[in-house]
Amino acid sequence: MIRRLRQSFTIGGPRFRRVLAMTFFNGGSMVGELLLFGLAVYEISESTAWVGLALALYFAPNFVVGVFAGSLSDSFDRVWVLRAAEAALGVNLTLIGLLIAGGGAGLVLILALTLVSGVFRAIHNPARASYAFDLAGAERIVSALGALNIAQRFGQLGGAFAAGWAAAEFGIGTAYVGLASAHVLAVIALGRQRGRPAAPEGERPSVGAGLIEFARELVANRALLVLVLVTAAVEVLGFSFLTALPDIVVGRLGLDAASLGFLHASRAAGGIAGGILMAVLAPSRRLGMTWLAVVAGFGLMVMALGLAPSLSVAALVTVAIALGAVASDVLTMSMMQLAVPGEMRGRAMGAWQFSVGFSVVGHLEIGLLASALGTASALLLNGGALVLVALGAGATSRRLRRM
Numbered sequence: 001m002i003r004r005l006r007q008s009f010t011i012g013g014p015r016f017r018r019v020l021a022m023t024f025f026n027g028g029s030m031v032g033e034l035l036l037f038g039l040a041v042y043e044i045s046e047s048t049a050w051v052g053l054a055l056a057l058y059f060a061p062n063f064v065v066g067v068f069a070g071s072l073s074d075s076f077d078r079v080w081v082l083r084a085a086e087a088a089l090g091v092n093l094t095l096i097g098l099l100i101a102g103g104g105a106g107l108v109l110i111l112a113l114t115l116v117s118g119v120f121r122a123i124h125n126p127a128r129a130s131y132a133f134d135l136a137g138a139e140r141i142v143s144a145l146g147a148l149n150i151a152q153r154f155g156q157l158g159g160a161f162a163a164g165w166a167a168a169e170f171g172i173g174t175a176y177v178g179l180a181s182a183h184v185l186a187v188i189a190l191g192r193q194r195g196r197p198a199a200p201e202g203e204r205p206s207v208g209a210g211l212i213e214f215a216r217e218l219v220a221n222r223a224l225l226v227l228v229l230v231t232a233a234v235e236v237l238g239f240s241f242l243t244a245l246p247d248i249v250v251g252r253l254g255l256d257a258a259s260l261g262f263l264h265a266s267r268a269a270g271g272i273a274g275g276i277l278m279a280v281l282a283p284s285r286r287l288g289m290t291w292l293a294v295v296a297g298f299g300l301m302v303m304a305l306g307l308a309p310s311l312s313v314a315a316l317v318t319v320a321i322a323l324g325a326v327a328s329d330v331l332t333m334s335m336m337q338l339a340v341p342g343e344m345r346g347r348a349m350g351a352w353q354f355s356v357g358f359s360v361v362g363h364l365e366i367g368l369l370a371s372a373l374g375t376a377s378a379l380l381l382n383g384g385a386l387v388l389v390a391l392g393a394g395a396t397s398r399r400l401r402r403m
Contacts, residue, residue, distance in 0.1 A: 021189035028159025062357030070350020090183030101173025126349035146278030240362030270322025299386030306379030
């Protein structure tokens with residue numbers, strides 16, 4: 001197993017290892033920004049409702065920018081796109097930090113600048129996933145994306161601790177400026193390598209023409225359409241379980257914030273385990289059936305979380321949910337790229353990014369459902385619906401089942 005895991009980190013040679021290092025620093029910055037952003041908004045507004053609205057705004061660019069970002073990575077050098085996004089994020093975080101430290105950052109300005117961060121993160125992800133395919137190839141893309149996920153999860157763990165410590169010791173503004181250094185390190189890690197667009201110079205469509213071309217492909221390609229729709233459903237019905245964790249810990253089990261932290265740590269551990277599983281056991285055939293089984297299992301675990309009678313059981317279920325979530329992401333990204341012609345892989349990843357944007361709907365949906373029926377009932381309904389989605393997707397697309 002150790003040998004297989006080590007091999008997954010060497011896919012694509014030195015260039016892929018540089019992408020892994022970039023992903024580590026980018027992941028640390030992403031979770032650190034979420035922590036600092038939520039803290040800054042709460043301190044200014046003194047309202048959890050504003051924090052929820054602010055987080056929805058942060059993820060909103062996935063809806064608008066996702067497919068555009070994929071077309072961008074098909075039309076230009078993908079490494080250039082990654083380098084530009086990293087640099088822009090570093091500049092933006094520095095600006096936010098200086099404004100907060102200088103006392104010139106009101107709530108509206110922080111929200112606006114964080115929206116800018118959301119745009120550049122939405123641009124970054126499709127370029128990174130499609131460039132990983134360039135380096136790894138179709139046979140090893142699942143292992144490559146699994147390795148990237150491991151690097152990102154470890155970066156997130158480090159970024160959360162570093163941002164929280166810096167904010168407590170030096171203030172939120174200084175912590176933001178320090179966080180910007182992660183993007184400097186990401187650019188350095190990426191190095192001077194060059195990527196390539198998906199098509200030769202004379203065959204590249206403009207960004208606008210690429211969007212039109214991909215829309216036609218999405219209508220004609222049943223497997224791709226099902227992948228996009230099911231991914232959106234997974235975001236709404238599956239990933240929204242996070243919203244229920246505080247009520248499970250405090251409301252049902254009568255525990256404290258430390259116990260909630262334990263559940264989040266369990267989620268991080270499950271995510272790392274999922275990345276390792278995908279990197280080591282990466283299936284090269286029957287991806288569709290494997291993915292449908294993972295989605296159905298994801299739904300069953302969401303239902304189990306709704307019935308968890310103790311913290312230890314909830315933690316074990318959360319590990320399983322996080323493992324399934326990572327496996328679902330890796331398999332979906334792999335199959336979306338395999339389902340389209342090579343010159344459209346960036347746009348396929350843009351469609352995945354768009355689907356991820358539905359997580360905003362999921363958090364709102366489960367919050368309303370839990371308020372009306374209770375958290376346990378909300379999780380049972382969402383998990384059961386996700387199982388039905390997996391079964392329906394399998395029945396709808398023969399090509400998907402045979403991928």
